Amino acid sequence: MPIKTTFIYPGIAGLGFNSLKRGMEAGWISHGLASLSGAAKAQGFDVDLIDLRALTDWDHFRHVLVERDPDVIGVTMMSVDYNPARRAIALAQEIKPDIITVIGGPHVTIALEDALRIPAVDYLVTGEGEITFPKLLQAIQQGHRPEQRVLRGEPPDLDTIPFTDRSLFLDEWRRWGYDLDSPEVPFVAELPPPFVTIIAGRGCIYNCAFCKPGEDYLFGKRTRRRSVENVIAELHQLVSQYHIASFMFHDDCLTEDREWVMEFTDRYIAEGFTMPFFCQSRADIIVKHEDMVSRMAKAGLRGYFIGFESGNDRVLKFIRKGTTVEQNRQAARICRRYGISIWANYMMGLPTETREEVMDTVRLMKEID
Structure with a gap:
């Protein structure tokens, strides 16, 4: 059975929950996640998104994650998003103990030793993930999970990867009232x-x-x-x-x-x-x-x-x-x-x-x- 992946965008450090449409900080996409989504979908994987900016609070996040029931979560992390990202990971582990957690983004790449200390993280992808992340999903689906936790991202040829998948964000936002x-x-x-x-x-x-x-x-x-x-x-x-x-x-x-x-x-x-x-x-x-x-x-x-x-x-x-x-x-x-x-x-x-x-x-x- 194909695995299901849910990306989590934890960017609530500035404006908090329920902040969609409020300018750049709460009205622009994460190109990193949207690019990963395009790459994963091109390999046939089922991918969706939970954007904390669209939710009302942590109880709402818990409810939505239970409803989505993913096999894998992928969390991007700027340093400013460290606390909400860490809490989202902890709640996911509490809700579904066998969930596979993957984190990436600037904080993971630049402050790897710090990111390694976050509990309940299975894999950390450094650098760029358009090649490495779909390979990881393929390995998980085939039952051959990598033994190493840190996966060095392979820089892609930017002309060969799919265009940014803006529907990842737009479809999710519209679900929560983006009009x-x-x-x-x-x-x-x-x-x-x-x-x-x-x-x-x-x-x-x-x-x-x-x-x-x-x-x-x-x-x-x-x-x-x-x-x-x-x-x-x-x-x-x-x-x-x-x-x-x-x-x-x-x-x-x-x-x-x-x-x-x-x-x-x-x-x-x-x-x-x-x-x-x-x-x-x-x-x-x-x-x-x-x-x-x-x-x-x-x-x-x-x-x-x-x-x-x-x-x-x-x-x-x-x-x-x-x-x-x-x-x-x-x-x-x-x-x-x-x-x-x-x-x-x-x-x-x-x-x-x-x-x-x-x-x-x-x-x-x-x-x-």
Whole structure:
């Protein structure tokens, strides 16, 4: 008899239970789980989801898990989700002692020794799981469970894995009253519904102290990016299936690869797409490649997420950002020139940062706003 797998998304650390539709934190999918779902379904496995954000409390979770009665649970874990993830695992073990528990995600990969101490966990998958997780399900189904608990994820060729399975989240959300005509919740007026997030690549070539080496543990030291053709094919599918009107690239820094961006914008326009989109970039890239910014704006770019981080050069150097305050100012001016909105990221209270350095950042925020 085929085994049944239930993924659990424990992302309630911020807004808690019963928080669907409340912006990015409770209205966007987990691409990690949705990608694993696509990979598992492609191998013929029965997969569903329990999203804690859609439930009312832990008693509700208990009731739903009893009703679903999975053979395997797969729990993704950011560090911020450690406590709800651990409690979900404990309740699953209490409800069904012979359930097989698999955990993965950033916390498991980056803090493996800590994750190994979580009780009632059978397997821990580090890194990327699109190849490794279906193999594990196959072994379980055939009665040949691996002896080792830690399974090192095999990085996949991103053009060969199935597209993100957004139905994993959307079907579950609708079960609990999600009534928006949009696969994910829009967050700005420039991106009308139906709206989705999309990931074109994994990893980042930069070396910011607040992100590295953690991201290298997840994806390796280089960026692996899907082909333009593959991304265009997914956009066609999203238009056909969900009639999307806008989207956001969720890559860490889409614009780090100028050649890819120029090819994408050419192809995007040639295919007749007119949907507005956002992506993440850096101040130095925007300053050095204004012609690329212009091309992206022509194609439909309406906003950049930019990590300005600080208004003080010493702090920028301390966090290994690789940019300067003047580049932050120039990038903002370039964005205004092309009508591109800025969602700026800043950090305050960094180690060694003085009050005056914090005020430098406040002054930059006022200048750019």
